Amino acid sequence: MRADRLVQAAAAALVLLLAAGAPARVAESSERGPGGSIKGSGRMEKRVVPFDEFSRIRLDGAIDIEVRFGDEQKVEFYLDDNLVDNLRAESTERTLTLDWARECRPSDGSLLAITAKKLEAAEIRGAGDIQVSGFPGGTFTYELSGAGNLAIDGTASELVLVLSGAGNV
Incomplete structure (x- = not known):
């Protein structure tokens, strides 16, 4: 009986939140990966973001990167639509730092295409x-x-x- 009352109370609270205009989202189990990481939806989205000058790249997380050289520095994100807003990218002290706000698993084909004027270093912490x-x-x-x-x-x-890990050069 007590469990029934808890379920009823939770349902009533949800109804009140929805009535007040609060956004609600029910997470499906397929959206979560190991350890609670967010699983990519498989629906790819492209976003282009210009950046101030940087000469170093630092990745904290897991995603592939392609670097090319040009006059306009920018990052093109090719990511799952449910992960684009989860990627943090900032340029400070000539370092472009890329990481995830919450741990996630992007779909195959996800990519960061970076255009830089100059590149002195790349640091990968993750995969x-x-x-x-x-x-x-x-x-x-x-x-x-x-x-x-x-x-x-x-x-x-x-x-x-x-090198401290596994990889090829």
Whole structure:
């Protein structure tokens, strides 16, 4: 009997919240992954965000990155529609930092396409492959703490690798 009263009270509280205009969302079990992580919907969305100058990239989380070079610095997000607003991206002290507000599992094909004027370093803390196309020269430092692969083409005067985890270069 007591459990029935709790269910009735919860239902009444939900009705009051809905009547007051509060948003409600019932999470399906398929939306949650291991450990409560948010599972990508599979419906891909693209968003383009310009950024102030940065010369370093830091990823805290799991997603693949492609870097190319150009005059307009930006990040193109190709992500599940239910994860786009969960990705945090900010540029401070010449470092573009990317991470998730809440742990999630993006669908295959999710990608961050970054256009940079200059790139000195990339640091991956988590899991993700990074491909750097047309590196224009200078020193490039790659730090991996987790799992990921680096593919880089171009000309570098010095390549510094700091690997603590699993991956290929």
